Each structure stands twice: as C-alpha cells, then as structure tokens.
Amino acid sequence: MDRIPSPPSEFEVFLEALHGVPPRGLTACDGWTAHEVVAHLASGADLLAEQARAHLDGTPAPVVDDWAVRDLPYQAMDDRLLRRRLETGEREMTELLAHFAAADPAAVIPGLGWGMPVGEIVLHMRQEFAVHRWDLTGDDARADEVLARPELLGHSVRMLQDSLLAKDGDDFSARIRSPRQPDLLVEMRDGKGHLALVDPDDSPALEADPAARLLLLWGRRPSDPRRVRSDLSPAELQRLQHLLRGF
Structure with a gap:
C-alpha cells in the first residue's frame, strides 16, 4: 500500500512563502519588514540550539533579557545569508529538541526555552512559523490549513494564559x-x-x-x-x- 505523505511542517510552509517575499516587504508585524521577521526567527532558533547544546555539554546556557537587542546582529546580516542562517539554525534546533522530546516531552530542561516542557517548546516554534508565515502573506489556503491545526491552538491557549x-x-x-x-x-x-x-x-x-x-x-x-x-x-x-x- 502507498503511504499517505505527511503534511508539510510549519517551517516548510514558512520557507515556501518566504521565497516569494522581498526582504523589504512589509508584514503584519508593526515596524517589521520580512527581513526583521526572519531575523527574529533565526535568532530564536539559534538561541534554543545554543541552550540545548549547553545543557548537553554541562555549560551555562545563554539567556535573553531583551529580544530587541539579541535580534540586532541578525537584522544587520545580508538577507541572503540571514535566510540560509535560518535554515541551518532551524535544522539544528529541531534535531536537538527532538533528542530531548524523545526521552520525555513533558520534561522541563534546565536552561532550555522559557521554563516550558520540551514538547511545548517544539509546539511554540511550530506556532511561531505558522503565525509569522501569515504575517508575510496574509490569507490563503495554505495558511488556513496550517493555522487550523488544533495542537497549535491548544499550545497557544496554555502559553497565553x-x-x-x-x-x-x-x-x-x-x-x-x-x-x-x-x-x-x-x-x-x-x-x-x-x-x-x-x-x-x-x-x-x-x-x-x-x-x-x-x-x-x-x-x-x-x-x-x-x-x-x-x-x-x-x-x-x-x-x-x-x-x-x-x-
């Protein structure tokens, strides 16, 4: 029997949309062009990867007091380099989070994320790519399918409480x-x-x-x-x- 293909991930859908969006294109995020959205996502993916590696290595995990400051070096990057940085950072983050989630998705890993269980951190990044994808392009059928995934709503309700x-x-x-x-x-x-x-x-x-x-x-x-x-x-x-x- 032929296997039913898995639906695309939120990150894959984000990248698909990003290919048609110019760096200076305005978004639904006040004050941010597409370049700033990508910078924020790349910054967040790198941070989670850095925190996960620090936990595995037994070294102090980096923390963020001000996201606006952390994002600045990413905003200063050439846009083509920034987009490649996002892809490599997301890949590394996903692999490391999957390592922790495989052991126990309900575990809270010291120094990783925002004090949420690792399974919730995975959902949070999925939600980030889904919502920011809409910020880039607005309403369309692909956005409707991704944003309607019930696990993203459940996570958002728990996070925003x-x-x-x-x-x-x-x-x-x-x-x-x-x-x-x-x-x-x-x-x-x-x-x-x-x-x-x-x-x-x-x-x-x-x-x-x-x-x-x-x-x-x-x-x-x-x-x-x-x-x-x-x-x-x-x-x-x-x-x-x-x-x-x-x-």
Whole structure:
C-alpha cells in the first residue's frame, strides 16, 4: 500500500512563502519588514540550539533579557545569508529538541526555552512559523490549513494564559467559537485572566473559522473580515478585542 505523505511542517510552509517575499516587504508585524521577521526567527532558533547544546555539554546556557537587542546582529546580516542562517539554525534546533522530546516531552530542561516542557517548546516554534508565515502573506489556503491545526491552538491557549493576568477591569466572559471544535473561553475574574477550551453552548459568541480564531488569539485579524462574525454586544466585542490586542 502507498503511504499517505505527511503534511508539510510549519517551517516548510514558512520557507515556501518566504521565497516569494522581498526582504523589504512589509508584514503584519508593526515596524517589521520580512527581513526583521526572519531575523527574529533565526535568532530564536539559534538561541534554543545554543541552550540545548549547553545543557548537553554541562555549560551555562545563554539567556535573553531583551529580544530587541539579541535580534540586532541578525537584522544587520545580508538577507541572503540571514535566510540560509535560518535554515541551518532551524535544522539544528529541531534535531536537538527532538533528542530531548524523545526521552520525555513533558520534561522541563534546565536552561532550555522559557521554563516550558520540551514538547511545548517544539509546539511554540511550530506556532511561531505558522503565525509569522501569515504575517508575510496574509490569507490563503495554505495558511488556513496550517493555522487550523488544533495542537497549535491548544499550545497557544496554555502559553497565553499568564498574559491575561495583568489585565485590569471588570469581570468579563466571552467565547470565540469555531464549527465542530471546542469553544475558546476568555474570562476575567477578580482581576485575573483565564483562557480555556470548553464544550460549545448556545451563548452569544464571536464566530470564526479555526485558522482565523488562532490569528485572533495572537492579536491579529484575517484579511477578509467576513471570516469573523459577532453575536456579542458592541461593548463586549470591544472588550474582547482589547484583551487580545496585546498578543
């Protein structure tokens, strides 16, 4: 029997899109051209690889206090060299993370990543390439397929949980709904935020296709506004958009 080919990875899809994007092309990231997006991703891939090697070698792992500073040498690179640097850095990072994940994806490796289990770090980089791919090109069928992968939504909900904790304001609750999937619940209670995937109900909600919903969670909006519809009141919609804008 012929084997069904595996779907392309988020990094492969990112590279596919990047080939048609000029270095100075504007992106959905404020203040960043495509060159700055690639610089940030290359910087992050190299950092994780460096941290993983340091753990294996028993040496101190590098840390980042300011990503804007860390990214500067990458931004100064020739764009062709930078794109090759991203490819080699991603390959090394992926191999090293796979080494740790094979032993125990739930393990937290000292000095690696952001205190997340190694399996979550792998998902985080997949999510980074998926979302930043959309930043380069906007809506298309390939972006829809990648952004709709449920494991990326699950990771994003877990990762962004703490980001809502600093939000002020009155108690609030709203749902973002996608067909045939759990609802995404966004809540503020007693000054603390909460994100969760919950069983759907019939309450008013913001409705979006799965790819658009992941974009909304990361403070973005799909290029086609018809992909998102609201049954919320204007005040509820504004509050929900405000909560998610910071991501």
